[in-house]
Amino acid sequence: MMLSIENLRVSFAREHGDPVEVVHGINVTLDKGETLGIVGESGSGKSVLSLATMGLLPRTATASGKILLDGEDILSMSERQLCRVRGRKIGMIFQEPMTALNPSMRVGAQIAEGLRLSQGLSRRAARAEALRLLDMVKIPRAADRIDSFPHEMSGGQRQRVGIAIALALKPELLIADEPTTALDVTVQAEVLDILDELVSELGISLILISHDLGVIARITDRTLVMYRGDEMEQGETEQVLRRPAHAYTRKLISALPNRVRSALETPDG
Amino acid sequence: MKRFPISLILGGLITGALIGAALLSRVWTPADPTAMNILNRLKGPGEAGLLGADQIGRDVFSIIMAGAWTSLGIAMTATLLGGAIGTLIGVSAAAKGGVFERLAMAINGVLFSFPPILSAILLGALMGPGALTSITAIGVFMIPVFARVSRGAALQIWSRDFVQAARMAGKGPALITLQHILPNISAQIIVQLAIQTGLGILSEAGLSFLGMGVAPPTPSWGRMLADAQTFLSSAPHLVLAPGLAIALAVLGLNLLGDGLRDLTDPRRRQAS
Amino acid sequence: MAEILKVQNLSRHYTLNGTTIKALDEVTLGLEEGRILGVVGESGSGKSTLAKLVMALDRPTSGEVRLDGDNLFDLSPRQLRAARRNFQMVFQDPYSSLDPRQTVEKIIAEPLHLDPDAPKGRARRDRVGELLEDVGLSAADVSRYPHEFSGGQRQRIAIARALITKPRLLVADEATSALDLTVQKQILELILKLRAEHGISVLFITHNIGVVDEICDEVAVMQHGRLVETGPARAVLDSPDKAYTRQLLAAEPTLEVIGRKARRTATR
Numbered sequence: 001m002m003l004s005i006e007n008l009r010v011s012f013a014r015e016h017g018d019p020v021e022v023v024h025g026i027n028v029t030l031d032k033g034e035t036l037g038i039v040g041e042s043g044s045g046k047s048v049l050s051l052a053t054m055g056l057l058p059r060t061a062t063a064s065g066k067i068l069l070d071g072e073d074i075l076s077m078s079e080r081q082l083c084r085v086r087g088r089k090i091g092m093i094f095q096e097p098m099t100a101l102n103p104s105m106r107v108g109a110q111i112a113e114g115l116r117l118s119q120g121l122s123r124r125a126a127r128a129e130a131l132r133l134l135d136m137v138k139i140p141r142a143a144d145r146i147d148s149f150p151h152e153m154s155g156g157q158r159q160r161v162g163i164a165i166a167l168a169l170k171p172e173l174l175i176a177d178e179p180t181t182a183l184d185v186t187v188q189a190e191v192l193d194i195l196d197e198l199v200s201e202l203g204i205s206l207i208l209i210s211h212d213l214g215v216i217a218r219i220t221d222r223t224l225v226m227y228r229g230d231e232m233e234q235g236e237t238e239q240v241l242r243r244p245a246h247a248y249t250r251k252l253i254s255a256l257p258n259r260v261r262s263a264l265e266t267p268d269g
Numbered sequence: 270m271k272r273f274p275i276s277l278i279l280g281g282l283i284t285g286a287l288i289g290a291a292l293l294s295r296v297w298t299p300a301d302p303t304a305m306n307i308l309n310r311l312k313g314p315g316e317a318g319l320l321g322a323d324q325i326g327r328d329v330f331s332i333i334m335a336g337a338w339t340s341l342g343i344a345m346t347a348t349l350l351g352g353a354i355g356t357l358i359g360v361s362a363a364a365k366g367g368v369f370e371r372l373a374m375a376i377n378g379v380l381f382s383f384p385p386i387l388s389a390i391l392l393g394a395l396m397g398p399g400a401l402t403s404i405t406a407i408g409v410f411m412i413p414v415f416a417r418v419s420r421g422a423a424l425q426i427w428s429r430d431f432v433q434a435a436r437m438a439g440k441g442p443a444l445i446t447l448q449h450i451l452p453n454i455s456a457q458i459i460v461q462l463a464i465q466t467g468l469g470i471l472s473e474a475g476l477s478f479l480g481m482g483v484a485p486p487t488p489s490w491g492r493m494l495a496d497a498q499t500f501l502s503s504a505p506h507l508v509l510a511p512g513l514a515i516a517l518a519v520l521g522l523n524l525l526g527d528g529l530r531d532l533t534d535p536r537r538r539q540a541s
Numbered sequence: 542m543a544e545i546l547k548v549q550n551l552s553r554h555y556t557l558n559g560t561t562i563k564a565l566d567e568v569t570l571g572l573e574e575g576r577i578l579g580v581v582g583e584s585g586s587g588k589s590t591l592a593k594l595v596m597a598l599d600r601p602t603s604g605e606v607r608l609d610g611d612n613l614f615d616l617s618p619r620q621l622r623a624a625r626r627n628f629q630m631v632f633q634d635p636y637s638s639l640d641p642r643q644t645v646e647k648i649i650a651e652p653l654h655l656d657p658d659a660p661k662g663r664a665r666r667d668r669v670g671e672l673l674e675d676v677g678l679s680a681a682d683v684s685r686y687p688h689e690f691s692g693g694q695r696q697r698i699a700i701a702r703a704l705i706t707k708p709r710l711l712v713a714d715e716a717t718s719a720l721d722l723t724v725q726k727q728i729l730e731l732i733l734k735l736r737a738e739h740g741i742s743v744l745f746i747t748h749n750i751g752v753v754d755e756i757c758d759e760v761a762v763m764q765h766g767r768l769v770e771t772g773p774a775r776a777v778l779d780s781p782d783k784a785y786t787r788q789l790l791a792a793e794p795t796l797e798v799i800g801r802k803a804r805r806t807a808t809r
Contacts, residue, residue: 041721042692155584184583185748189792211722214794238799255726256796257751259778263797430638431648434702436598437630438652439622452642 002205003030003053003173008065010048010057019062023048024229026065032172035199035206037220037237039213039252045229046209050177053207054090055082069173087114091166091204093176093195097158101150107161108134108146114168133164137194156187163195167202174199177209192218213252214260217241225249277528280463283521291337300328302335303486314506321506324496329510335488336511339400340518343483344469347404351411352462358412359419360450363427364442374420381413386475393481403482407472411465418461422454456533460526467522474515490515545710545742546572546595551604553590564590566766567604572759574709577736577743579757579774581750581789587766588746592714595744596630597621608710626655629703633715635695639687645673646683649702656706672701676731693724700731704739711735712744717752729756750793754778762786 005028011021023045030036040046051057053067055074067074069089077085086092094100102110111133112126121129127146134142137160150158159179166174176195180188196219199206210216216223216237223240225232225248233246242264244250253261294302299319306326314321320329358377362370389406396402426432426449435445476482477491485492490511497507553565565587572578582588593599595606597613605612608624616624629652632638639648649669653659660668670680676697687695696716703711713732717725733756735741745757753760753774760778761771762785770783781787 041723185750185794186583186788186792188794192794212794213722214796217796217799218794241796241799251723255723257749257755259751259754260793260795263795429640430632430634431640433598433632434630434638434699435651437596437625439625439655440651449640449642453640 002032002070003028004066004068005029005049005053006066006068008049008052008063008067010045010052010061010063012058013060013062022229023052026224026226026231028224028234030173030205030207032205033200033203034222035208035220037216037223038207038209038226039211039216039223040226041211041252043228044226046226047177048229049226050175050207050209054086054092054175056086087169087171088118089172091169091171091174093159093162093166093174093179095178096182097155097162098150100162101158103150106147106149107153111161111164111168114165118169129168130164133168134161136167136198137161137164138190139164154187155183156191159183159187159191160194163191163198167198167204170202171204173205173207175207175209178211179208180215181210181212188215195219213241213256225252274528274531276524277532280521280524280526280528283517284463284525287337287341287518287521290334291341294331294334294338298328298331298334300331302327302331302488304328313504320510321504323493323507324500324504329493329507332488332493333490333510333514336490336493336514337518339483339487339489340470340473340491340515341466343400343403343473344407344466347407347473348411348462348466348469350404351408352415352458352465354408355412355415355417356419356458359416359421360423360446360454362416363420363423363450364446370420373416377413377416380409383410386472386479389472389476389481390479393476398481398484400483400487403473403476406476406481407469410472411469414465415458415461419454419458422457423450426450426453456529460530460533462526463522463529464526467519467526470515470518470522474511543574544571545574545609546570546744547605547607547610548591548595549605549607551591551594551606552602553587553594553599554602563766565594565601568763568766568768570761570768570771572710572742572744574742575736575740576758577732577745577756579753579760580744580746580763581748581753581760582763583748583789585765586763588748588763589714590766591763592630592712592744592746595712596628597625622655626652626706627708628710628712629706629708631696631699631703631711631713631716634719635692635699636719638699639695641687644684644686645669645698648687648698649673649705651702652706668705669701672704673698675704675735676701677727691724692720693727696720696724696728697731700728700735704735704741707739708741710742710744712746714746715748716745718747718749725752732756750778750790762789 005026008023008026009021010023011019013019026049028036038046038049052063053074055077057063063075065075069085074082074085101107108127108130111130115121115126115129116123131142131146134146139145139157139160145153153161179195180191183191192215208216208220220237222235223237224234225240225246227248232248233240233244240249241253244253253264304327306322308326310322310324310326312322320333323329323332358373362373388409389402392402392406432445432449435449473482474491474494477489478495480495482491483489493511494508500507548568548570551565551568552563555562555564568591570578580588580591594601600614605614608628611624613621613624646666646669649672650665653665659665666683669683673680673682678694678697687698690698717728720728729752732743736743747753757774759772760774762769762777762783764785769785770777770781777786778790781790
C-alpha cells in the first residue's frame, strides 16, 4: 500500500467562535499506479483534502487522523521533512498554470531548477533532462520552446509545463487539483490524454480532483464523491457512475446535461 | 462583530487624545500659552508646570496643547482639501480614460516631483508666511498622492461586471462614479487620509521650523523646536516636548491608517 | 415569426502594436422572438465581443446590430436609452456583477433608471419583491446585501435585475459557467421557465455544449472571431457539418467510456 488516509478531519480556526470542521473523517487508500478521482461541488472539502495530503494546509488549519505515505505520516512531519517529500514523492499540478509558474523565468530553467537542487544535476544535464521532459509532455518543437517565458505560451502548453515540473523528480504520487478547469475543451482533452498516458507509462499513482464528472470518468479507476466534508460514496468509477449507491451521487449525475449523461443509460442502469 | 486590530485601537487612542487636547485647548489650558512669566524662565518639568517653561517663561504643556490645535488644524484642512481635489482627479481620470487620463496623470507626476518644503518656500516668498501658505503648500503636495490611490482603486472597480450592469441601465460615467465607484473605494481613501494627515503634521512642523508656518505668537510645534535649538544643552525639555508631540501624532495617525487598512482588507474580510 | 435580433456583417477589430486583431469578423446571425440561441466557442472565438456589441457596450468596426429592425449604432443616445429597456444582460461571475455596497433592492432596481415613469418607494420595493419571488428567492430579501447569498442565489439576483424592465431579449454571457453543477441546472430551469412565462428571447453565450443542448433551440458555433456553423441545435449537435464543430463535440468529456482501462480497450 502506498497512500492511506485514515479518518482525516480538518478544521479551520476562526477569528470568532469555535473552529469549523470542513473535512469530517475521510478514509482513502491508493495503490501504486492507481488513479483516484475526487469529485464534489464547492465547499465539499475536496481541495482541503488534497492540500492536507501535500502537507500544505494553512496555519489556521488543524488536522487529525493519519495520512500515511509509504508508512510515514504526513501530518506529523516537520516542514523540513515535508520539503523532502514534496516534489520527490508527491508531485503537484495546479488549476491555474499561469500563477503556478514564475512569470520571469524561462520554462526550461523552471523545470531544471528542481533537478539541480534536489538531484544535484549539472546545469547541462538538468537542461537536457528538461528538454526530455518537455518532449514527454508533447510540447511541439521543444528545443525551440525551452527558452520561452510562460506568457509566450498558450494555456494548454503552460499546463503541460506544469506537468513536466511535477514529473521532473519522478514522484510516486501525483495530485492534480482541477488541472483542466481553466482550459478550453479541446485543450482539456489533449492535456488529460497526456496526463493519463504518462501516469500509466511511469506507473505513478494519481489523485485527480475535479468538479467535472466527465473528466473524472475519463481517467480514473476509482472515485470518491464528497459533499460538505463527508464521503458520500467511494468505489470503482464505473460502478459509482453507472450504479450510484448514494442519493447525492444520483443528484450530481442528474444535474449533468443530457448529452453528457445519456451514454450512461444502459439497459441494466 | 469583528475583533479590532491592535494598531487600530492604539492609533485611535493616540489620535483621539490629540484631537481631544486640541479641542480642549480652545477653552482651557493649564496656563495661558502666551503669558510670559520671566521668573519661570527655562525651569524644567515639575518645577514649573507639567512640562516646564520656555525661554520667556511660558508654560510648555499649554503651548503643546495649543500647538496641537494649530498642527492638527492645518494638517487636516490641507489633507481634506488635497484629498478631495486629488480624489476628484483620480476618479475622473479612471472614468474618462484616454487623453484626459494621460494628461491628468502627467500633471500629477510633475506636481509629485515638487517637495512640499520647496514649494512652501516658494509660496511663502509669494504670499508671505502664515496658515494659508502652509495649508496651500501641504494641500498641493497631497493632491497627487490621492489622485494616484483613487485612480488605481477606481480602475479596479471599473473592471467589475456591476459597472457594466450600470452601463446597461443607461448610467453615464459621472453617475456610475457617484453610485458605484466612490462607495467602493471610500475605505481606501479613508486609510490614506489618516496616513497623509500624519505626513501633513510633519510637513507643518517643518514649515514652522523654517519660519514659513503660522506667525508668532500663535503656538506651533515646529517653531517651538526652532526656538529651543539655542537651549539644547541647558533646557533639553524644550526640544523633547514638541519633538515627542510630533512623533506621537505621526505614529498615532500611521497606526490608525494601518489599522483601518487591516480592517478593510478584503483578504481579512474573507477570513472572518 | 418575427426576428427580434439581427446581427449583420458585424466586425470588431483591435489594433495592438501595429497588428490588427479581428476579434469579430463579419458575423451574421438572427434570433426569432421567444427562441433561445446558443453561441458556443472556445476562448478567443469572439463570443464575448459579440455579447458586448449586442448590448451596445462597445461599438463595432463595421456592421449592424438590429433590434426590432433598428440598428443600435444609428440611435441617438436618448433613443438608445429607451431601447435598452428591451434588452438586458446576465454576466458570468455573480461575485463581480453585484455591487457589494448596495442592497438587493437597489441592485435589482438599477435598470429602472432607464424608465422615467418607473415606480418609486413602496411600489418599487413591491416590484422588486415580486421579481425575487419570480426567480425563486424571497421578497423579504430586498434589504439584504450580496455577501449574504450563495453563488447560485446571486445569479438569481442578477437575473431579477435583468428582468425588471420587462426586456424582450436577454443576453446571458457564460451565465452558468461559474456555478456548481446542481446550481447550474437550477438556473437553466429558471431561464426556461422565464421563457415559457414571459416569451423572452435569449442569446445564450457559453463554452459548454451540454448546456446548449439542454436549453437552446438554435446554435451558432464560433471560432477565431468567425461564424463556423449555425442551425437548429439538435441538427448541428447530432450531425455537424464543419470539422471544427465535430472536433469540439468530440473533445467534450462525456460518460460514454468510463475509466482509463475501458477507454484504452475502446480506442484499440
